[in-house]
Amino acid sequence: MVCVRVAVRVRPLNKREKDLSSKVIVHMEGKTTSIINVKDALTNSSEVKPKSFTYDFSYDSSNDEKPNFVSQDKVFTDLGHDVLEDAFEGYNACILAYGQTGSGKSYTMMGNAGDVGLIPRICEGLFSRITHLSQADHTSFHTAVSYLEIYKERVRDLLSEGRCLRVREHPVEGPYVEGLSTPQVHSYSDVEKLMEKGNGSRVTASTAMNDTSSRSHAIFTINFRQAQLDAEQPSETTSKVHLVDLVGSERADAARGGWMRLKEGASINKSLVVLGNVISALADMSMSGGSKMKKKGSFIPYRDSLLTWLLKDSLGGNSKTIMIATISPANVNYTETLSTLRYANRVKNIVNQPTVNEDGSVKIIRELREEIANLKALLEKGTRVSPVGPKQVVSVEEKLHRNEARVLQLTQEWTNKWRETQNILRSSLAAQERSQGRLRL
Numbered sequence: 001m002v003c004v005r006v007a008v009r010v011r012p013l014n015k016r017e018k019d020l021s022s023k024v025i026v027h028m029e030g031k032t033t034s035i036i037n038v039k040d041a042l043t044n045s046s047e048v049k050p051k052s053f054t055y056d057f058s059y060d061s062s063n064d065e066k067p068n069f070v071s072q073d074k075v076f077t078d079l080g081h082d083v084l085e086d087a088f089e090g091y092n093a094c095i096l097a098y099g100q101t102g103s104g105k106s107y108t109m110m111g112n113a114g115d116v117g118l119i120p121r122i123c124e125g126l127f128s129r130i131t132h133l134s135q136a137d138h139t140s141f142h143t144a145v146s147y148l149e150i151y152k153e154r155v156r157d158l159l160s161e162g163r164c165l166r167v168r169e170h171p172v173e174g175p176y177v178e179g180l181s182t183p184q185v186h187s188y189s190d191v192e193k194l195m196e197k198g199n200g201s202r203v204t205a206s207t208a209m210n211d212t213s214s215r216s217h218a219i220f221t222i223n224f225r226q227a228q229l230d231a232e233q234p235s236e237t238t239s240k241v242h243l244v245d246l247v248g249s250e251r252a253d254a255a256r257g258g259w260m261r262l263k264e265g266a267s268i269n270k271s272l273v274v275l276g277n278v279i280s281a282l283a284d285m286s287m288s289g290g291s292k293m294k295k296k297g298s299f300i301p302y303r304d305s306l307l308t309w310l311l312k313d314s315l316g317g318n319s320k321t322i323m324i325a326t327i328s329p330a331n332v333n334y335t336e337t338l339s340t341l342r343y344a345n346r347v348k349n350i351v352n353q354p355t356v357n358e359d360g361s362v363k364i365i366r367e368l369r370e371e372i373a374n375l376k377a378l379l380e381k382g383t384r385v386s387p388v389g390p391k392q393v394v395s396v397e398e399k400l401h402r403n404e405a406r407v408l409q410l411t412q413e414w415t416n417k418w419r420e421t422q423n424i425l426r427s428s429l430a431a432q433e434r435s436q437g438r439l440r441l
């Protein structure tokens, strides 16, 4: 069991805030973020106390001249490296960016040209590690990505011109998006092209806060599989990494965009309200010491919005999850910033249950091998000190042979299956290269 980790990041004052001669009211020291209410300060200075919150990380990105300034690279080194580590160990991982419009969610997740954020850095790191590992040992890798957005409670496939798709539920695998494009990627430049395509398909609209801010949730997912046949013992793990840029957390009335926008705001905010409800329910559950655990699933309202339904594993389930709450440093955003800090404070209490996603037959092979080792030890002991009679020796031997035959068969099946996948991969890669004119035949 691990808690969701929470980071808070404050951006520099923007032009609008500077034009309004805004005061900086957010301060960070170590893991602590403090906020003061300038209005209080003006009316009664003696009673002003900052409100302070402690998180796993408090990132001061407000001024690059400060000694404690946190760059895009530092955020990646702290959080992105862990996500890569998790993926290579076979865990699911998730990073959610939460905060009001214009606070730096997209900057943190995607970033700007020349100053890229977590998603490009994680993808680049993934491929540099794959290259390194494939040279060092005989591990094979399979990586595919998808990119979708949820806009007005509809899923749009960003890698397929924003086509609307339906969410369905698989009896074992859980919720999934039917027909979602999940192209396989062989290099970071493959991912770059897809990101560019996807970003171009996002719904954008103007709000009072940020001219080209996105009004949808965007989920970029990496599906990562690795397999290795090491000393006859196969290993195969899969990992899903969700990188999520949530819609602005401000209430509908804060984004002054007219009646159409208000109507839109109602459905945009529905998923955020549900996300809040899910987080509250999960936080309550873990704070009650797990006494409500038995009823788990029955009262967490995952199904009330597409966002929470698709991210079910990431919130309270099988995933190592991080939330980055982004905030403005300015007094004009005091109310929104305080509400983000409180929200982030609650998220710290969510407990997840990540497990290594090991292939089913690989797991059986590993367990059988353990049993074989035990049986062998038993036999050896039996022939040495003879605590077991000859009849028992025969039955143990039979069991041993049965297990060995089963291991052999399963390993063969797994190896065939894996070779077949590799062949398909190789031929599709060759076809792709041929079509791009790279391969001369």
Ligand SMILES: Nc1ncnc2c1ncn2[C@@H]1O[C@H](COP(=O)(O)OP(=O)(O)O)[C@@H](O)[C@H]1O
Pocket: 010, 011, 012, 014, 061, 099, 100, 101, 102, 103, 104, 105, 106, 107, 108, 112, 210, 213, 214, 248, 326
């Ligand atoms: N930490 C930061 N350092 C520098 N600029 C930032 C930072 N965070 C955000 N910005 C800038 O502020 C603006 C709004 O950020 P953006 O990420 O688009 O907000 P959001 O996605 O939360 O609506 C963008 O122009 C972005 O480049």
Ligand SMILES: [Mg+2]
Pocket: 102, 105, 106, 107, 213, 214, 245
């Ligand atoms: Mg954005």
